[in-house]
Amino acid sequence: MQPDATPIPDRTAPRALWAIAQTLLDVLYTLFGTPADLAARGWITHKAYALMRPWLRAGEVLLRHLLLLEAAALTAKPSRAARRSRPRKRVTLTFSADAPETWRVTFPALAPRDSIVRTASPSAAPRDPAKVGLRGHRNAWPIAERFEALLRVYDNPAPYAARLARRLSRTPGAVSRVLDAPDDAPPLIGAQSFADLRAATDARERWPNTG
Secondary structure (H helix, E strand, C coil): CCCCCECCCCCCCCCCHHHHHHHHHHHHHHHCCCHHHHHHCEEEEHHHHHHHHHHHHHHHHHHHHHHHHHHHHHCCCCCCCCCCCCCCCCCCCCCCCCCHCCCCCCCCCCCCCCCCCCCCCHHHHHCCCCCCCCCCCCCCHHHHHHHHHHHHHCCCCCCHHHHHHHHHHHCCCHHHHHCCCCCCHHHHHHHHHHHHHHHHHHHCCCCCCCC
């Protein structure tokens, strides 16, 4: 596949590369439903978890590559001036399964240094005592939160790209962790699609590939 060189108006990477992300997200919707659907389930079997994890990991790999392309196109901005620290107020966060837009999620712009899958904090877990410690099941919230993070990056990549650009300006060598991909990610993304992504990131002008 030859990527379409015409970018989406608010994005720099070719639209064909962003279309790869759209296709993968459509697959995730088909397999798992929405993040709200996952959260509402509360707990999922180990078998379901084993199926979901590599697909989410592939989505994260794909969006990291796209964010790198968006970040490379940004003009370097000066570091933010130091601000006077202010006392912080304690805020109580609540999580509602049917309102994923209110969840406090983060997207890992750098691949984790190990293969351990992050889990949600205990406060984010469902509080049904009858299901706590359910044998053969895992908490569905971490999966739901990771899926929601993917959607937010896809819907509005600009702030994530800007944050990544600032980080790479400070530590250019971290680009190797942006481009890191486990062996099972390329087949899920699609061999040719992944090759197109790598060709695009290899051709970028900033932060040469140190991996």
